[in-house]
Amino acid sequence: MPTPTIASAPRTVLTRDEIDGFDRDGFHIHEVLFSPDELSVIADACERVAQRQYATGTPPDARGWEPEAPPQAVCKIDNAWKSDPAIAAAVTDERIGHIAAQLVRANGIRLWHDQYLRKPAAGGKIVTWHQDWMFWQCIDRCRTVTCWIALADVTSESGPMLFLAGSHHLGLQMQAKPGDWTGEHLSPPPADGQRVVPVVMRAGQVSFHHGLLMHGSDRNHSDTDRVSLVTHVMADDCAYRPGMPHVCEQAMRRYDDHPAAGEPFRGPQFPYAWREDSALDHAARGA
Numbered sequence: 001m002p003t004p005t006i007a008s009a010p011r012t013v014l015t016r017d018e019i020d021g022f023d024r025d026g027f028h029i030h031e032v033l034f035s036p037d038e039l040s041v042i043a044d045a046c047e048r049v050a051q052r053q054y055a056t057g058t059p060p061d062a063r064g065w066e067p068e069a070p071p072q073a074v075c076k077i078d079n080a081w082k083s084d085p086a087i088a089a090a091v092t093d094e095r096i097g098h099i100a101a102q103l104v105r106a107n108g109i110r111l112w113h114d115q116y117l118r119k120p121a122a123g124g125k126i127v128t129w130h131q132d133w134m135f136w137q138c139i140d141r142c143r144t145v146t147c148w149i150a151l152a153d154v155t156s157e158s159g160p161m162l163f164l165a166g167s168h169h170l171g172l173q174m175q176a177k178p179g180d181w182t183g184e185h186l187s188p189p190p191a192d193g194q195r196v197v198p199v200v201m202r203a204g205q206v207s208f209h210h211g212l213l214m215h216g217s218d219r220n221h222s223d224t225d226r227v228s229l230v231t232h233v234m235a236d237d238c239a240y241r242p243g244m245p246h247v248c249e250q251a252m253r254r255y256d257d258h259p260a261a262g263e264p265f266r267g268p269q270f271p272y273a274w275r276e277d278s279a280l281d282h283a284a285r286g287a
């Protein structure tokens with residue numbers, strides 16, 4: 001794989017081939033978007049939240065790990081952006097929003113939720129094959145993209161995500177049971193003849209995958225932690241469809257401004273990561 005360079009102004013305009021590749025395969029792996037300095041600020045903020053230090057005074061929406069957990073446990077924290085401005089800036093970063101908007105052809109991209117994931121060296125769990133949107137049936141259409149920011153290098157030994165290329169074309173294949181995202185076995189992919197692609201990345205690269213793409217990951221067999229901040233985003237015409245409970249659904253009700261059934265997601269729970277109209281405003285002002 002070619003060594004990615006850290007551009008001073010990273011490229012966010014995708015080529016026709018990259019967009020076609022996403023349509024065909026269900027994922028796009030971008031070159032480095034975040035500099036080492038940015039990564040270090042983000043990683044420090046994520047670890048502070050993991051250690052229950054909340055710069056804003058607000059806890060994350062869900063904690064799947066506590067500092068008392070065994071050293072081999074996966075750290076998983078949802079909506080840490082509420083607890084630290086550095087994380088909020090990263091998960092609503094315009095670079096990510098702009099790329100996601102091109103992939104799903106949206107005029108605006110909102111955050112659905114974030115996840116801080118640390119899969120410890122020589123540890124962690126298997127993440128079984130799944131499609132993200134199966135957990136998100138309260139989003140009425142699958143115009144979602146998962147944007148996985150590598151906060152450290154990801155190697156073939158450290159339990160990279162595995163993508164089943166093209167599997168998003170199969171539609172929704174699986175049903176979610178609450179909490180079922182880890183298991184003891186990484187069972188064979190549910191469709192034969194499709195390519196399994198390990199998402200090996202340098203720190204600062206970001207992978208983008210479609211909400212219907214089947215993916216999973218193995219344990220971390222390396223001697224370094226696999227660390228990422230994941231921002232799950234959606235096109236801003238996605239609407240709220242009650243039925244399957246989700247942590248974001250409960251959380252949005254803490255704010256006066258939230259969607260009713262059938263209305264597009266809005267309000268402080270779902271901040272914008274990119275909007276075509278504000279990008280145009282910037283351009284008009286020469287910013």
Ligand SMILES: O=C(O)CCC(=O)C(=O)O
Nearest residue numbers: 117127132146161217230
């Ligand atoms: O990081 C992993 O191993 C799995 C993450 C995942 O399933 C996702 O971000 O959609």
